[in-house]
Amino acid sequence: MNNQVVEVSVVIPSKDEMNTIGICIKKIQEVLETHDIRYEIIVADNSADLTPDIARSLGATVVTPDKMGYGYAYRYGFKFAKGKYIVIGDADNTYDFSEIIKLIEPLRNNEADIVIGSRFKGHIEKGAMPWLHQYIGNPILTFFLNLFFNTNLSDAHSGFRAFKREVLETIEFTSYGMEFASEMIIKAIKKGFRIKEVPITYHPRSSGKSKLSSFSDGWRHLKFMLLFTPKYVYFIPSIFFLLFGLSMLSLAFFNIHLGYSPGIHSSILGGMFTILGYNIFMMGIFTDTYVARKIHIEMSKITKTILGKVTMERGILIGVILTFIGLAYIIYLFNIWVDSGFRILPLRGQNIMGITLIILGLQTIFYSVLLSILYENI
Numbered sequence: 001m002n003n004q005v006v007e008v009s010v011v012i013p014s015k016d017e018m019n020t021i022g023i024c025i026k027k028i029q030e031v032l033e034t035h036d037i038r039y040e041i042i043v044a045d046n047s048a049d050l051t052p053d054i055a056r057s058l059g060a061t062v063v064t065p066d067k068m069g070y071g072y073a074y075r076y077g078f079k080f081a082k083g084k085y086i087v088i089g090d091a092d093n094t095y096d097f098s099e100i101i102k103l104i105e106p107l108r109n110n111e112a113d114i115v116i117g118s119r120f121k122g123h124i125e126k127g128a129m130p131w132l133h134q135y136i137g138n139p140i141l142t143f144f145l146n147l148f149f150n151t152n153l154s155d156a157h158s159g160f161r162a163f164k165r166e167v168l169e170t171i172e173f174t175s176y177g178m179e180f181a182s183e184m185i186i187k188a189i190k191k192g193f194r195i196k197e198v199p200i201t202y203h204p205r206s207s208g209k210s211k212l213s214s215f216s217d218g219w220r221h222l223k224f225m226l227l228f229t230p231k232y233v234y235f236i237p238s239i240f241f242l243l244f245g246l247s248m249l250s251l252a253f254f255n256i257h258l259g260y261s262p263g264i265h266s267s268i269l270g271g272m273f274t275i276l277g278y279n280i281f282m283m284g285i286f287t288d289t290y291v292a293r294k295i296h297i298e299m300s301k302i303t304k305t306i307l308g309k310v311t312m313e314r315g316i317l318i319g320v321i322l323t324f325i326g327l328a329y330i331i332y333l334f335n336i337w338v339d340s341g342f343r344i345l346p347l348r349g350q351n352i353m354g355i356t357l358i359i360l361g362l363q364t365i366f367y368s369v370l371l372s373i374l375y376e377n378i
Contacts, residue, residue, distance in 0.1 A: 005038060006038055006082045007037050008038070008040075009082060009083030009087070010039060011077040011078060011087070012024065012041070012077075012089060012090070013090070013091065014046075014052075014055070014073075015073075020093040021055050021091050022058060025060055027096070029059070032100065035101060040081070041060040042060065042062075042063060043055040043060045043061070044063055044064075045073075046065060051091070052064075063077060069175075071175035071178070072176045074088060074173070078168055081168070083165065086164075086167075086168055087161070088159065088161050089161075092205050092206070094203050096201055099117065102115075102117070102199075104162055107163070107164055114167060115161065115196050115197070116153065116158050116185075116198075117155075117200035118154045118199055119158055119202040120138075120139075120154045121198075121199040122199030123201045123202070124202045125201065125204055128204045128205075138157055141156065141225075142154065145185065148225055148231075154197060155197065157181045157182070158181070158200075161184070171187045171191060172295055173187075175224070177217065179223070181221070182224050182225055187295065187297065190228070190297040227291065230300055231302070234287065238284065240277070241277030242273075242274060242277030242278065242281070243277075245269075245272065245276070245277055248270030249267060249356065250270075252264075252270060253267070275360065286371065290374055307371075307375055312368045312371070315368025319363070322361030323358050325361075326354045326355065326356070326358035326359075326361060327354070329350075329357070333351055333354065
């Protein structure tokens with residue numbers, strides 16, 4: 001098939017799967033030849049057994065990644081793929097490659113750019129998936145991915161997928177491990193690609209032991225998601241801290257009684273939480289800006305709005321104004337203290353309000369410069 005125009009490239013990562021790699025390759029060959037589809041099979045292998053020999057004997061192209069890792073094996077294998085459509089799946093025969101047409105047809109009909117074989121919309125055979133993965137791990141991780149990135153997937157971590165070559169040419173993959181599955185979806189969504197699920201059957205492993213590590217691989221998926229959702233990691237928590245901090249400052253400053261008499265401790269608490277909230281919010285802006293420029297994806301609406309309205313010069317001006325107001329208020333309180341013969345101290349922690357404004361002002365000045373560097377890529 002390699003001397004003809006290739007329509008479908010099937011890329012399979014493998015590591016010590018000599019008992020099943022042959023089954024997978026034969027299924028691919030049978031179904032694609034039955035449908036008269038020109039194809040190639042690329043096995044990205046790091047085995048210590050006969051897996052690569054079996055794959056070669058059946059006509060597959062075997063390449064050896066120079067680094068270890070599930071995600072890296074795919075990335076390495078993609079370098080050799082020539083097909084219009086790319087299909088990926090595991091070498092352990094848990095995904096039935098006889099169902100490969102289900103994944104290719106929506107791409108051919110231009111109904112989607114990426115097609116995911118959903119085990120949860122299809123059928124999971126007894127013993128195919130550990131109880132922890134089936135009822136806790138996969139549903140929870142899929143829930144968070146849907147929440148963070150506004151998707152509606154049932155099986156975000158299925159490894160049986162097909163996608164157009166444009167996806168491969170547009171997205172820069174960086175994952176080394178199992179989080180590759182999440183990376184593809186997250187970056188595809190941010191690039192505007194269409195994703196569709198089709199039901200598939202998931203089978204038990206024929207032999208050998210699964211290479212999945214439930215907790216470490218689950219954490220890698222979640223950690224990768226968190227890197228791309230400043231809204232939930234930074235913005236929402238920061239708003240909570242800011243509202244709480246400003247409320248405490250206001251209660252103390254205006255001496256508002258809500259079941260207790262606010263004083264210096266309320267002011268200190270309010271100032272601390274206000275500064276904390278502001279810093280977390282700015283960390284979200286920095287992270288969002290850096291990630292967007294690093295991998296060329298769209299920023300969040302919050303970041304885009306702020307960058308569109310607040311230039312470095314405006315940010316510095318705002319910082320100077322806040323600092324000046326805070327400093328002027330501190331000087332005013334100091335004069336009252338001096339005029340009283342050093343007897344009248346500021347009540348209810350008014351000085352905390354002034355100090356908080358000074359700190360926020362100075363931070364705004366320096367943050368404006370840093371944000372300009374990140375955004376303008378000086």
